[in-house]
Amino acid sequence: MKERRRCLIILCLLLGSISPxxxxxxxxxxxxxxxxxGSYYIYPEFTPHTQSGKPLEKIAAPNLTEGDARVINxxxxxxxxxxxxxVIVTGDPEAEPEMLSSTTTIYDILHDxxxxxxxxMEKGDFSSMRREQDAILYxxxxxxxxxxxxxxxxxYQSVPREIIETMEERSSLMPGYMEDARGAEAYRRYNRFAIETAEELVRVMRENHPDERFILTINVGGVDSVGHHTNHTTYLKVIEGIDSDIKQLKDLCREEKIAFILTADHGMSFKRRESHGGHAGxxxxEMPESLHTPLILSAPNIEHGLISGEWEQENIAPTILSILDLPNLLSTDSRPLPIKRYANLYVITDAENVKLYQNERLISEAEGERIRFKNLSGRYTILATSEKTRIEESVTVREDTTLTLKMPEEATGERLERLERRHVVGILLILLINISGIILIRRVTR
Incomplete structure (x- = not known):
């Protein structure tokens, strides 16, 4: 009986110390x-309609819509x-192409x-977008x-020679993709070229430079083009082509633990089933088929499931940074989707040392201009110190939070001494609790 009780106590202690x-x-x-x-043509939650209100067909697109998380609206x-x-790369709902050179983009932060x-990129490759890339095939x-x-x-970063060679080779193969292609098949092959080129670039990076971090942006242009120049039926056929072609790229990203995000710049609307489509006129x-786009995300550090609520295109940029565990230094107040399994605190500071406390207990300590404290929840105290100055700041972390601490010119040593005294008291209390627990366990197991 005693042995059984002892095993039960040890098991409880072990389980209590394990964090997910x-x-x-x-x-x-x-x-x-x-x-x-448009998400109306592939999401099970929606039904597309013509401008006059007549329902339109949609398709089942399991490879497009499959992911760890899917945003409905x-x-x-x-x-x-x-x-x-x-908007996608800045998080600014009012962004225009000419603004990219003067505002912070995800690429600026990733380059740093x-x-x-x-x-x-087959579309969306305007000059200011191209200038954000280290290398682009467009x-x-x-x-x-x-x-x-x-x-x-x-x-901005050195691009591996193999990447440029792969882009050159893939570019030379493009005419073969389009040879004798007509109708919907021409648009499908056009999309397939970009998707298979992206897949090859990922393989080259992983095989030759496995430690290099990268972001690969792909734009496939055939869906938009077919919507403008043909009709609703052909538009769906081309979407079906992407659904088939995308599977290998998504599987490769999952195998290599590379985050994968699928979205669109805009949707497509049709006045009638047989008419050409449009979105900007x-x-x-104002039609929902033009304004609603898919957002499907896969990454090893995000929660699985459907994301309800109303979300905007500007939420994509901060979500990208959040998934990559990078601080949101964008020029807007856009917030990431609440899909990550944990929250981080990022401290941007000119301090020489930063300490993180919770309930008077020292949690972590770090140095540097950009500091990341990972997997937090609750209220914390930040103590930043340099040679002559020290500051203390309280912050509540429920989601990724970025805190900028600029050291003051005058010293505030009394606040540091007060916090450190509380820290010592906290340690003594923890030791006392642990000793009491050990004594109690020994009494129970006798």
């Missing part, structure tokens, strides 16, 4: 933007390609963290039937 796994931070991220893909502020791409920015012409692709390099821009 927060999940591994993905080292890289793939962002796929399907130009013109995501609305774009402006259903146009240039502004929408700008040592990420390589790569891109394959469609210099917007012709589906006579596509011309070009490589552009900016090299006065007849289309």
């Amino acid at each position: 796994s927060a999940g591994e931070t993905p080292g890289s991220l793939v962002l796929l933007i399907v130009d013109g893909l 995501l609305r774009v502020p402006v259903p146009r390609t240039g502004p929408a791409h700008s 963290e040592g990420f390589i920015a790569l891109a394959v 469609a210099e012409s917007n012709s589906i039937h006579e596509p011309l692709f070009k490589i552009e390099q900016h090299q 006065n007849d289309y821009k």
Whole structure:
């Protein structure tokens, strides 16, 4: 009986000390933007309609909609390609292409963290977007039937030679994709080229430079083009093509623990089943089919399930940073989706040392201009010190939080001494509780 009781106590102690796994931070991220893909045509929750209110068919797209998390209601502020791409990468609902050079983008923050920015873009490749990339393979012409692709390099981070060689090789293969292609098949092959090129770039990075972190942005343009130039039926056929072609890329990202995000810049609306579609004109821009886009996310550190509520396109940029465990230093107040399994506290400071306390107990200590305290919940006290100055700040962490601490010129040593005295008292109390617990356990197990 005593032995059984002893085992039970030990088991309880062990279980009490185990914390749930927060999940591994993905080292890289793939962002796929399907130009013109409306969520009304692939989500089971919605039914698309014509402008006159007649219901339209939609398709089952299991590979497109499968992911760790799926946002049901995501609305774009402006259903146009240039502004929408700008919103996605800045988190600013009023962003325009010309603003990218003067505002903070996800690429600016990722470059500062040592990420390589790569891109394959068939649309959304305006000049200011291209300049955000270290290397981009983009469609210099917007012709589906006579596509011309070009490589552009900016090299904020050094781009591996194998990546440029792969882009060059893939560009030379493009004419073969489009040979003898007609109708819906031409648009499907156009999309397939970008998706398979992206897959090859991921493989090259992982096989040759496994420790390099990167973001790969992909834009496939065939869905938008087919919507504008054909009809609703052909539009769905081209979406079915992407659903088939995307599976290997998503599987590769999952195997390599690379975060994968699928979204669109805007949707597509149709006046009639047989008419050409649109999204930006006065007849289309207020229709929900134009304004609602999919957002499907996969990463080893996010919760699984459907995300309800009303969300906006500007939430995508801070969510990307959150998934990668990077501070939100964007120029807007946009917040990330509440999908990560844990919360981080980021401290941006010129202090020489930063200590993190909770309930008078020292939790962690770090140095540097950008500090990350991972897997937090509750109220904390931050103590930042330098040679002559010290400051104390309280913060509640429920979601990723960024705190900027600039050291004052005058010393505040009394506050430090007060906190450190409380710290000593806290340690003594913890020791007393532990000793009492040990004595109690011994009495129970005799």
